Amino acid sequence: VAPTVADGEVVEPAATPTVPDDRAGIPDRSVASVDLGDVHFDTFDGGSIPLSEADDATIRRLVDAIIPLTDPPTERAADVDWLRDDELVLAYVGDDGSPSAWPHRILNSHEIVNVEIDGRPVLVSYCQLSGSGVEIDRRLEGVELTFGNTSALYENDMVMFDRQTSSYWWQVVGEAIVGERTGQRLDVLPSSTITWSAFLDAHPDGDVLSQDLGFGRAYDPDAFDGYADRVDDGRTPFPTSEEAFADDRLPAGTLVLAVRPGDGREVAVPTTIGPAVVPIGGDDHVLVGADGSAVAVRSPGGAPSLDGGRFVAPDGGEAAATGAPLETLPSISSLWFAVVASMPDVELVVP
Numbered sequence: 001v002a003p004t005v006a007d008g009e010v011v012e013p014a015a016t017p018t019v020p021d022d023r024a025g026i027p028d029r030s031v032a033s034v035d036l037g038d039v040h041f042d043t044f045d046g047g048s049i050p051l052s053e054a055d056d057a058t059i060r061r062l063v064d065a066i067i068p069l070t071d072p073p074t075e076r077a078a079d080v081d082w083l084r085d086d087e088l089v090l091a092y093v094g095d096d097g098s099p100s101a102w103p104h105r106i107l108n109s110h111e112i113v114n115v116e117i118d119g120r121p122v123l124v125s126y127c128q129l130s131g132s133g134v135e136i137d138r139r140l141e142g143v144e145l146t147f148g149n150t151s152a153l154y155e156n157d158m159v160m161f162d163r164q165t166s167s168y169w170w171q172v173v174g175e176a177i178v179g180e181r182t183g184q185r186l187d188v189l190p191s192s193t194i195t196w197s198a199f200l201d202a203h204p205d206g207d208v209l210s211q212d213l214g215f216g217r218a219y220d221p222d223a224f225d226g227y228a229d230r231v232d233d234g235r236t237p238f239p240t241s242e243e244a245f246a247d248d249r250l251p252a253g254t255l256v257l258a259v260r261p262g263d264g265r266e267v268a269v270p271t272t273i274g275p276a277v278v279p280i281g282g283d284d285h286v287l288v289g290a291d292g293s294a295v296a297v298r299s300p301g302g303a304p305s306l307d308g309g310r311f312v313a314p315d316g317g318e319a320a321a322t323g324a325p326l327e328t329l330p331s332i333s334s335l336w337f338a339v340v341a342s343m344p345d346v347e348l349v350v351p
Contacts, residue, residue: 018146018163025063025150026056027166027179034177039159039168040238041152048238051152051178062151063161067215068112070146074207077101077200082211085197086291087221089208090126090133090333091322092191094118099206099322101199102126105221106209107133111158113209114138114146122189123147125171127158128224129237130338131255132172135191140184155244155341156236172334173342190328193257193271194293194321202320228253231335244341249348252337257286257294258346259331266343268336269294270350275309278351284329286349287311293321296329 018024029036029051036052041062043049049058083089089101096118107113107126115122121138125147138145145162147169152159158171167179174186199206211219230236231253234245245252256268261281269278274288283300290309297304301314304326311319319326332339339346 019166022060023166024060024163025148025161025166026059027161027168029178031180031182032178033182034154036178038239038241039152039154039178041150042238044151048153059150064148065151066109066111066149068114068147068149069110069213070114071116072113072213073210074100075210076204077206077208078204080200080208083196083208084221085195087196088193088292089196089199090124090135090191091194091199091203092117092122092124092135092189093322093324093328094120097324099199099203099324101196101203101206101208103196103209103211103219104128104133105219105223106211106213108223109217109219110213112147112149112160121145123174123186125158125160127171128227129153130155130157130172130335131228131253132157132332132334132338133191133193134172134174134332134334135189136174137187137189140181140186145186153238155338156238156240157338157341170342172332172338175342188330188332190296190323190330191333192293192295192322192328192331193255193333194289194295195291198289198291198293198321202322202324228255228335231337236337240337241341243344244337247336247340250336252335254336255292255333256336256339257288257296257331257333258339258343259284259286259296259329261329262298265347266345267347267349268339268343270336270348271333273350275306275311276351277304277306277311278349279303280349287319287321287323289321294333295321295323296331297323297326298329299326
């Protein structure tokens with residue numbers, strides 16, 4: 001683990017011990033903030049089993065059945081010829097301005113990426129069953145965490161585990177729900193869910209997760225076509241609470257960008273309303289493109305504006321789909337039902 005710099009001083013990270021291999025993914029089930037019966041493992045045979053009934057051998061068998069990635073290869077955006085213009089990517093711009101794109105078509109199959117970007121340990125995660133894409137700082141209390149996949153779902157959203165304590169984490173909000181770290185939250189990072197063409201246009205020299213990952217497989221860009229319609233009908237593959245579907249302000253399968261503005265509220269903006277500049281409080285706005293791209297920005301010099309579908313910063317320069325050069329805000333891209341489940345007090349903002 002590399003040292004970091006804080007206030008001009010080099011700070012060595014704390015040791016990051018991991019649990020023994022034969023205990024990886026087995027949490028302390030005596031500590032939990034949710035009912036263990038509501039955490040369901042996908043057994044990959046058409047069925048599921050709740051954590052309350054799963055024995056250690058079953059849990060171990062399912063660990064990383066969906067294979068996470070660690071420091072995978074990337075390629076230059078301008079050299080990529082295998083992504084369609086309208087495909088979605090989870091985009092992140094590092095503190096040093098280095099942009100990276102993580103295509104949904106690959107994240108559908110791996111869900112978790114442990115990577116370092118601009119010296120920061122980052123978790124790139126995406127759950128296709130909740131449509132939730134989020135980038136998170138993997139550091140907590142001076143410890144760098146590394147994440148694996150439990151093959152379990154809570155509220156039809158991926159449950160991850162950290163290899164340091166085997167605590168279970170609810171992916172959509174980065175909160176530990178079972179095990180030693182129950183109740184703790186990781187810091188969500190600024191990211192954007194945008195189309196490939198929007199990323200390429202803004203950052204042709206950016207890094208893109210390669211599809212040549214050594215698994216000898218093709219990554220289907222259309223694997224989840226029509227899934228949002230099934231969610232709208234209340235059909236999810238794994239148990240989901242009635243509360244998640246009780247909020248009818250939007251259809252359950254609508255993709256939204258959820259943001260915590262500077263005033264501490266939780267707000268969500270649907271990504272189907274573009275192009276639009278949506279004020280969400282104070283200097284904070286969500287920029288929604290005509291193609292469904294969305295990013296949250298802070299613009300203290302005045303609100304960004306629209307010019308023929310382009311976003312214009314207060315200084316007259318163009319704002320990219322990733323928000324650059326404006327300050328971008330931590331956000332989560334997700335289907336509406338998962339936002340309602342994880343943020344029950346969320347405020348819906350529609351212009």
